[in-house]
Amino acid sequence: MALRPVQVNIKAVDSSAVGRFWAEALGWRAYSPGVTTYVGPAGGPVWPDPVAVGIDVVPVPERKTATKNRVHLDLATTSAAHYTELVARVRALGATPADVGQGDVPWTVLADPEGNEFCVLEPRDIYQGTGPIAAVAVDCEDPRAMAGFWGEALDWTVHEVTDDLARLRSAKGNGPYLEFLRTPDVKTVPDRVHLDLLPHPGDDKAAEVARLRTLGATDLDIGQGDVPWTCLIDPEGHEFCVCALH
Numbered sequence: 001m002a003l004r005p006v007q008v009n010i011k012a013v014d015s016s017a018v019g020r021f022w023a024e025a026l027g028w029r030a031y032s033p034g035v036t037t038y039v040g041p042a043g044g045p046v047w048p049d050p051v052a053v054g055i056d057v058v059p060v061p062e063r064k065t066a067t068k069n070r071v072h073l074d075l076a077t078t079s080a081a082h083y084t085e086l087v088a089r090v091r092a093l094g095a096t097p098a099d100v101g102q103g104d105v106p107w108t109v110l111a112d113p114e115g116n117e118f119c120v121l122e123p124r125d126i127y128q129g130t131g132p133i134a135a136v137a138v139d140c141e142d143p144r145a146m147a148g149f150w151g152e153a154l155d156w157t158v159h160e161v162t163d164d165l166a167r168l169r170s171a172k173g174n175g176p177y178l179e180f181l182r183t184p185d186v187k188t189v190p191d192r193v194h195l196d197l198l199p200h201p202g203d204d205k206a207a208e209v210a211r212l213r214t215l216g217a218t219d220l221d222i223g224q225g226d227v228p229w230t231c232l233i234d235p236e237g238h239e240f241c242v243c244a245l246h
Contacts, residue, residue, distance in 0.1 A: 002155035003197040015059040026132040048245040071193040076134035133176040139183040146180040
């Protein structure tokens with residue numbers, strides 16, 4: 001039994017506009033099957049077996065505060081020319097420079113139209129073949145502990161674990177990495193970006209949620225009421241949801 005990340009959930013005041021931004025940035029399409037805007041490859045979301053880790057932009061009334069998100073996307077590039085083109089393209093779409101204390105680095109740190117930080121990475125061999133999203137990056141205090149929890153929670157393979165970084169990827173060897181980066185920041189507010197997980201077809205959602213609790217996840221009440229998904233937090237307080245297959 002294991003779960004799989006299927007989408008990155010981003011909260012936005014104008015979810016349609018933010019969805020369009022990410023669709024254009026990634027070269028994907030934006031779909032509005034309900035109140036949220038889903039961003040994924042052409043063909044739309046395919047449940048219960050999505051073809052990629054997509055983005056689900058959820059409308060909320062509150063704007064982002066100045067607090068840096070503890071979860072962000074790293075975008076992959078395949079060449080120096082692609083890197084230059086992608087930075088220019090997302091800037092034209094409404095991205096703005098962001099200073100998160102990165103200093104002089106070879107990648108570019110930006111924020112989407114509602115202030116959600118992301119990085120455009122210079123070409124790196126490890127991210128060739130991931131698709132447009134190189135990694136979902138998560139700030140944390142203890143990457144080793146996060147690798148332990150998330151390695152058990154997911155059917156993804158742990159590729160690297162140090163005191164400063166843990167890196168996981170689908171056992172199939174496709175799609176983005178999930179990376180945990182050691183940072184000095186302390187989590188103080190609910191994040192506007194989190195992962196949504198999904199059981200495999202035939203697996204029982206309630207049993208999966210119970211298994212996560214034994215691994216150290218705890219329940220989260222954000223006023224969601226009676227919904228088909230389950231809101232949880234990992235041992236360091238990162239929010240995530242386990243979705244239903246239907």
